[in-house]
Amino acid sequence: MQIGIIGLPNVGKSTLFNALAKARAEVANYPFTTTDKNIGVVPVPDERVEKLGELLQPEKLTFATIEFVDIAGLVRGASKGEGLGNRFLAHIREVDCILHLVRGFQNPDVVHIEGSINPLRDIEVVNTELALSDLETLDRRIDKFTKVKNSEERELLLKAKETLSTGERSNENFEIGNAEFKMNFLLTTKPTLYVLNIDEDSHDNSKEFLQVNDFARIHQSQALAFPLKIESELAEMELNERKKMREEWGLSGKGFVELIRKSYELLDLVTFFTIKGRETKAWAIPRGTSVHHAAGKVHSEMEEGFIRAEVIHFQDFQRCGSMARVKEEGALKTEGKEYLVQDGDILLFKFKN
Template sequence: MQIGIVGLPNVGKSTLFNALTRANAQVADYPFTTVDKNVGIAEVPDERLKRLGELMKPEKLTGARIQFVDIAGLVKGSSKGEGLGNTFLAHIREVDCILHVLRCFRKGGVAHVDGSVDPLRDAEVVSTELALADMESLDVRIEKAKKGAEKGDREAESSLQSMLEARQILDSGGSLAAIDGPPTGLLSAKPVLYVMNMDEGDISSHNFSELESVKQYAKERMARACAVCAKGELELAEFERQERKVMRRELGLEGYGLAQLVLESFLLLNLITFYTIKGPETRAWHLPVNSRVTEAAGKVHSDLEKGFIKAEVVSFSDLEKSGAMQEVKNRGLMRTEGKDYIVQDGDVILVRFHV
């Protein structure tokens, strides 16, 4: 799963990316610093995995991971190729969802590309550019579908109606999130998480007036929103985990950090977590909601999916209450499931297979 970090220039995209992945993408206070997309991996914070580590005492503990992509800054006219618009649009088509960084910080001496800080205005700029690009794409696809429909192509006729509905919604400034199954390949149909990049002082003093307005904006578009101080998070990333925890509490940043952002991203992608505990590694994996156990097996290794026989499954809560796998079996809490079993969030799975 890929999440694309987007936004206007100088809103803190690369700073946030670096904090998330502890990478070192070029950062500067002028537009178009990020010309090529930067790709990094972040682990999903998981208290259940930590608890499994305490119970199973594995040699290695590995969290579920999400891939983040830092995409070149967008400006007005990007849908027509202005600035780095063509690069932006090409990269954003590849991601599964959008993490839209909105500038709320006023300190730091970094000029805003439009001269003033206004997160809702900035959100509209990006949304409009995505909608314009989609409308241009739809116009071409609609004409092609019309020709097919005139020749009696039922599939073309069905897709034509869907595209006409999407085109009308975009033209009126509406959200494609309201459509059940919008046409494929549309940028503005991707799930969105709005991230308010705030001054550290505003978070610690709970100055959230702008956050509430963005949350309402997001709610109207069936999106999500959260707050973070990217600069502060990047500085905290230099410290050890326990030190970060203490400093975050002292700075008043608890509940507004990267952990919340990654979890919001996870929820946005509509994913669940399952666990494997066999061998030296205990590991968390992510999987789309309503996935079969054979798909979970394939996430671990393709051989497990191909040679799947059955799965032995216990819920995390039952394992935690039991304290050990042997006690799980003694209590009769281990279930045997076939290939059509739908994996539940928190399942601990052992796959039986043949080569």
């Protein structure tokens, strides 16, 4: 599951990506530093994993991961091929969700492609390009259906086009009568987290952030104020030093932990745990995945030979404190193939091989 980091040039996308993934995307003060798609695998902070580590003392403790993609900056006219327009848009099409990074920091040494700090305008510039690109995609699809009479799909595509043309965000699902089509091939349907990159002395009650937050709310999205520069510096420090600095700077947020958690929520994933053998491990899967498919995520043989799963919720395990106690209390439930994995389930797969 991937989150694409998008935004105007020079807003700090690669800085964010580097801090997140400790990858080596170039960071430099001029537009289009990033021309290739960079993917970083990031562990999802989860107190439950730490708790399981304490209780089970496994040799190896593994967090669930999500992927961030550093995408080249977009400019006005990207949908018409300006800048790295088309490549940029193709990369966005491939990701599941969008982290839209917006410049809120002042530093006049860093060039702003639009000439001034104005988060809402910047958001509109980027979103307009996404919408224009979607309109083109829709037109192409609508053309295909022109000869088909009473095509429900055509009607739906036209409806989507109408919605987009008014500047509204399109919905993933459009319904007409009994027909329902997934519109997830459109860029503007992707769940979005707006991250305002603020100066370290700015706050999440600043006028700019409140505007961004309102915008996000109206468009069924999320928003976060994030002092990227200081947070990336803090991320390099030892835990204790970091805590001290956080207090000194009066930083109220939870830093990257919060940013990653919010990204994780955006992807609408649930976490399950496996505790067999030497390794205790957290896995992320889309909400609504059956335990049968979850087994396949761990090992293809487990899916093929799946018999049943024994399930205990993290909280029950924590209360019992050990597997022996769980069994004594009869707190293990047996579930068949169709069971939908719940966030926090510890799963023991029974399979034949």
